[in-house]
Amino acid sequence: MIVPGMGHAMDEGNTGSGTGEAPRLPSLNGARLTVRADAGPTIGTGHVMRGLALALGWLRAGGNAQLASHQLPDALRRRAEAGGVAVHPLPDPRETVWLDDNDLVAVDGWTFDEEFLATLAASRAPLLMVDDTAARTWVPGAFVVNHNVYAETEHYAGRTDAAVLAGPRYALLRPEFARPVPARKHPLVARRLLLLLGGADPAGVSATVLAAAQWAREAEPGLAEIRLVVGAANPALARLQSAAGSDRGIEVLHDVQDMVSLMDEADMVVSASGSTVLELASRGAPMLLGALVPEEIAPARRMDALGAAQMLGPFADLDADSLGASILGLARDPARRAAMSEIAGTLVDGHGVARVIAQVAPSVLALRP
Template identity: 40%
Template structure:
């Protein structure tokens, strides 16, 4: 088992800050744990419900000493990472000075910086993640050339509980009858109360609502009293958010990180902007046709909420279009993609040589490999040696072996190059399967091919329809469905990777 180094998350939560920074870090933690990595969250005065959630997820929580800020905070973060044996530190919070990045790097650490606004400062984390729609390189004019940008909703950090809903299709009823209200973990402006007032104004015309009170919401009891005598219910602890979204026909939500979950679930939403960092989300999602931008919370009245709901609950075509628009933006693989970047150093690719002939011969003829091949017959040793010698000298052919750990060979990736298109095939050694290495190998090999062969603009993978594991590995690596066709007289699913995306 190739176990990644521990991952250190640095994020805070409070009624003023909200819970979004910690929640999306916990989503990344789940993806890291899925490939066998340990995760620690370093936080200042984390609210008890969030601490319990992290612990239940298997994430250890370390408390930042009271009063630590700025450089003192950064030094303690570096010390914690060193004690943990972490290679990467994830920084998610607007109050962290950008100088923290260079301080952590000077301590021998790699830095993933999570941002929402854009940065005008001169700083250079190893990776910078902005999952928001419309994020671009123009938001970071002074970023160092060594920083790799991970931009847009394809990197949206969704929790693992959403994964099982990837193939689900929403049915849009003629009239929306169930409403989900989710206005952040703390809702400091108490906008939830306005929504409840709107429901009361609508009376029997209102959809039945589930109103969420987040972990850091200090007014949950008052909200419960407002709902007494109505058909609506308050939920203080959502144990299955995807199921709540699936059973709802419409949502009223804040413009924070939850919008990517709503988009993924195809849930038409009215978005109310609760903080400056949400303005772009609300505006861009509305422009994409995936939501309605209700505006700044102080300007949104119960009457406006009721009026907008009245119109949308009977407009099934519009809700269907909003649902499709959301699903087109978020595919639910964002956390796994970010982890691929964090793990890029776990595999080393080297060109194959004739000295690898015996190992490749054994891998090619392994029964599990032949079963998923479009040419399932076993290959003779003589034919294999002749084939390998020919391909190693062919400029249209690339064969790389993947090494992990102390030079242990774990698999191979092959490409056939033709004009601006390459076709990939991979295989893993039997003892290296089931560790997430297939996705990592696909991703790392494709990135390297695009760098070293710049005429290649796209890469295709031809996969048997019943090879579910391979289909999933290519999807997680960033391939998208292109077509179905016959390969050597057998049905095949064609997936595509676009270089530069």
């Protein structure tokens, strides 16, 4: 389907359910992908993690992949290299020496300006833009991916000539999120609570959320286990470990490698509503969602409207008492947790990267000798 003035919608139903069969991929025959994305205490780690998901899928399809990044945290560098993704450190974020000799360039980040993006779009390789807000006046490139639950192709009307891949069927998740989901039980009182506040938590809300969880646990002894994941770019690890103290019912985890198992083991989750929402949906996890930044309001609102989560609002507007009451309410409501889990599981199936690669592969392979 081609819609004049708004790019191309790559297939019908691209904003509906994110579940279905994974596409069969052609061999990429060594085609070269460079992902340009940054991470840090201010912008978090989500841009890089989505880029790594695409890069890992690219490798599985027979291509080569590298990550070009400015001031990449060591934990993310190690993760990339362990997956076979080469890392190209950038002393200057505007450096483009990495741009040569690519078959596809993928860019993820809201800090890249129009001039920089125009330079990338003018290169030999097709440009794939990963976007969340459809707020740019013009989105350059050959492809745009917006995998959010609220994303619609129509959001890009008059803003791009690119092919638009919109909605959670194109969720850029790492391969492990396509693993079969174990049968989820919903006990009368949730026993295991998982806290996920993003890769950086620049506003420092993790301490408030942890205090709220501790309050809920004191009010409901059945809520026996609290796990707080401290992201790779979060500098507050020591303070949060101190806040947890010697309480054996609280575990503070850092630089987690197996996030899927943590999500599968949790009876409920309090999370920031960035890309983690799609990861949790793929596991059918009941969610309380707050926003660390304004861009996270829309995903939380949409998940709430679908019945797949409860929206808390901006974390900055919440105190430990009100958040604790929300935690306690969901912990004591197995029927609502079960309904959330069922709905969330219909949204994302973990095959989004394969769908993106299937759409871009013909353009990429046409460049190969």
